Amino acid sequence: xxxxLLSLSIPLFLLSCQSTNTDSIQPPEASDLIIKxxxxxxxxxxxxxxxxxxxxxxxxxxxxxxxxxxxxxLESVEVSDGVSQWTMTKDDIIWxxxxxxxIFNKRFMSKKEGNKQGDTxxxxxxILTFYFSNGSxxxxxxxxxxxxxxxSNHYQFVTTEKQLLNNPDYAPMLAMPEEVTVKKDTQEQTFxxxxxxxxPLVRNGFVIIYDKDKKELASIGLKAPxxxxxxxxxxxxxxxxxxxxxxxxxxxxxxxxxYEQPNHYDAKATSRYYTIQTSH
Numbered sequence: 001x002x003x004x005l006l007s008l009s010i011p012l013f014l015l016s017c018q019s020t021n022t023d024s025i026q027p028p029e030a031s032d033l034i035i036k037x038x039x040x041x042x043x044x045x046x047x048x049x050x051x052x053x054x055x056x057x058x059x060x061x062x063x064x065x066x067x068x069x070x071x072x073x074l075e076s077v078e079v080s081d082g083v084s085q086w087t088m089t090k091d092d093i094i095w096x097x098x099x100x101x102x103i104f105n106k107r108f109m110s111k112k113e114g115n116k117q118g119d120t121x122x123x124x125x126x127i128l129t130f131y132f133s134n135g136s137x138x139x140x141x142x143x144x145x146x147x148x149x150x151x152s153n154h155y156q157f158v159t160t161e162k163q164l165l166n167n168p169d170y171a172p173m174l175a176m177p178e179e180v181t182v183k184k185d186t187q188e189q190t191f192x193x194x195x196x197x198x199x200p201l202v203r204n205g206f207v208i209i210y211d212k213d214k215k216e217l218a219s220i221g222l223k224a225p226x227x228x229x230x231x232x233x234x235x236x237x238x239x240x241x242x243x244x245x246x247x248x249x250x251x252x253x254x255x256x257x258x259y260e261q262p263n264h265y266d267a268k269a270t271s272r273y274y275t276i277q278t279s280h
Contacts, residue, residue: 032069039064048272057160058118060107078129081122120159123152146171147267148201174269175199183277189239203256212247
């Protein structure tokens, strides 16, 4: 199942399929805005997703918050993992239509961890501090788990860098798909996709279809379970008129085995753009 991660017409705590209550350290002194729940998604992007390509696959945190009370009092939010610190001003905060939650207009990545910029993030306790216009603040401790788990366990980091996985402090991010072929067959009236995955963390996924300008046209769910040990996965779909304009896809893989609900996840890996081949 695909969640529309940037839609402002839905409750934004669905940014993460697992929303988690966190412990408040200090309540606001003069604001009735309450941070009820914190949502998150650990997102990794293949290096070639970007133009020009980055030096490595990167990991970001996308946060979301479910609130009640007066939203106008919130001035800024500070996020700290104990080493790095990010500050979101009022201009960086995007509220839902109903003003019952918000996201940031920026993703969070670390420049201080790992081998290359953005390939590693800290897990464990994050401090979220919410500052209000009257000078008071409200603080929560949020525990960031590793992919495929509801806890950080003994790990301190999550990484896309394979060399770092020899260190017991580093947990792996979801792997990217490999051996990808994608084709639309106008004679058979089918849309065909093949790829392999070598990651026991992957439970579900979806494909996003783009036009020649890489504007999103549609998304297609991938029927699980997958072959996740390097064996070929093959998907065939009936042809649809929108495929006449389709030029590229990305494959998006998510975790979720840590939850009973089949469509819940909090880690997602997005592949590079793959060109759709056409046969007649």
